[in-house]
Amino acid sequence: MPENAAPRRPRRRGPYRRRLRSRIIVSFVLLGFCLTTLFAFATNWARMRVENQLVEDVMNRNIDEYARRFASDSSRNPDLPVQQMFARLVKPDRFEALRQEEPDWYEFTDGIHSVSGTDDRGQPYSYKLAVRKTPQAWFFLAYDMTESLRGETQLNRALFLSVLVFSLLSLVLGWWSASKVMKPVSDLAKRLRAYRGGTSDPEPLAPRFPDDEVGQLAQALDDYSSRLTEVVQRDREFNADVSHELRTPLAVIRGATELLLTRPGLDEKVLQRLQRIQRAEQQCSDLIGALLLLSRNERGQGTSNVARVAEQLLDSHRAQLGGKPITLTLEGARDVIVDAPESALSVALGNLIGNAVKYSQDGEVRVNVGNNAVSVADSGPGLSEEDAAKLFQRGYRGTHAGHSQGGGIGLSIVSRLCDLYGWQVSVRPGGDRGVVATLTFAPKLLA
Incomplete structure (x- = not known):
């Protein structure tokens, strides 16, 4: 059984517990962050989609017009319809040369293709390439996307900054809202803490x-x-x-x-x-x-001599043994004084001695008074694991109670008295047989 078998009070939760105010603030920050992030992602996706669609439409129209002009006058290279684009015409006799010069272009099929990489100076480049391949000629139309790529980088930075700014704004708004929302609750808690039961008619x-x-x-x-x-x-x-x-x-x-x-x-x-x-x-x-x-x-007022109270209790039980062959002895110090009334000490110690006498059929009940504790050792049937776990519960009478009188509240009263005076009570199995109950007094209550 544990050293102190008395029931313990529930512990308070640790500092990791999150307050309601913090939950409101965190909720606002998460909401602001998620909404701005979603808006930034949607904005970037819509920009890329619209830009690509517009560029591809323009390139398709221009390369079709480029091919049409070549078909109408194949004796010369047609002019580029839009100056911002780069056009290239490859005739059949140059197909194999294109394989050596631009292997990627040679493999491209009809359509719009995205090409990106870095040039000889290490600068990034990006362009879209429109391809039309006919038996008479291959048409290539490139649209430079490098500036668009730089603009996309700047936009991403701006969107990231906006997410950060709006998250901070959400934090400020959440802090302000939490203060406003929680102020009445805080005031209510403050008034409840201020009232300590000093009056029988508390203010509503x-x-x-x-x-x-x-x-x-x-x-x-x-x-x-x-x-x-x-x-x-x-x-x-x-x-x-x-x-x-x-x-x-x-x-x-x-x-x-x-x-x-x-x-x-x-x-x-x-x-x-x-x-x-x-x-x-x-x-x-x-x-x-x-x-x-x-x-x-x-707590009651007064002091008690532990040995004298124990001797009185033993004398009382000697007169009630009813012929049982039990020896009641008192050992230890005689001058231990406890800062508690004799009524409280007598009830606490009397229950321990009474249980020892009740469950011992023969042998000895020995009370030993120490410097800050008193122990009661008996020669009874001992202590089972079930008894050890439930001994101080109100109404529990133990597995060896049998048909003995009592409501099983004696040790519960002892435990409550210990909580009141800061004492400790423990019960453990004895050596070969019996039980040893120890009542330990708080040092500050020793006179």
Whole structure:
């Protein structure tokens, strides 16, 4: 079983948790980036498509006109219809020479072809080549796209810059929008943090917010706060009633018992029964005091001698052994003082000693008081893995409980007292048999 078997409180999430404000900002940035990137891609694609279509239409018309003029007057080379283009006419006797000069042109079929590369000076070039091949001649019409390629590079740079600028604008817009959207929520959270339950009639939140989603949330919190306040008030009234109604008859029992114990000549059996009633009254008073402290979630005032409380508990259990061959012993330091009332210490330590006595049929129950801890070792049946995992759960009675009395809340109360006072409780298997329960006190609570 783990060293500390008490249930632990859930941990808070780490710093990696993303706030809602950050999510809004990131959403705006992603939206702006995606839209501008898509617009830039669509713009570049449309420009290239339209430009290519226009250039190819112009080249097709010009090369057709070039071929028509040659067919009408084959005795001379026709003039180039458009001056921005370069035309070349290859007659049949020059076909093989073209193979040597321009092998790519020789292999081209009729149509429009894109040609690009670098010249002898390392400068990039690009042009479109229109090809018409007839038995009488081959016609080539080239359109220089180098300037268009440079313009495309400049356009891509401009589009990239626009994507960057609009992404930054989206970041600024997202930051501003998140501040505006989250301000009412932040104000609501600030007011909730400011209220620490210092009054039984908290100020309503809904009137301070507009009638929107945040206002509806504030209204729901007001309703929840109202119901919670009613529950807390009823709980306080119940605790006060229980404290009064139970302490009164216990005080009567204590007074009557003390009065009877002062009478001389009491029968031995009557004396033992009166002492048992006195011990039971003291246990009830301690338990009521501890439970009231738990219900209020506040520490009681006072100090306790651990060895003295343990000795009182052992004396109480010696009188209730009922003939079981068990030896109850106390060892260790006698001067350890804990900054806690005897009622709390008696309930916590008494449950550990009570369980040890209950589950031990013979042998020894040994209480050892150390510098900052007290341990209770028994000779019972031991501790199973199932018990180790569920021992401090409310209502769990253990696999060795059998038909013994009890509701399985003793160790749960011990665990809650430990949380209240900063103690630690652990239960582990003993050496050959039995169980060792250890109650460790917080150093700052040691007097």
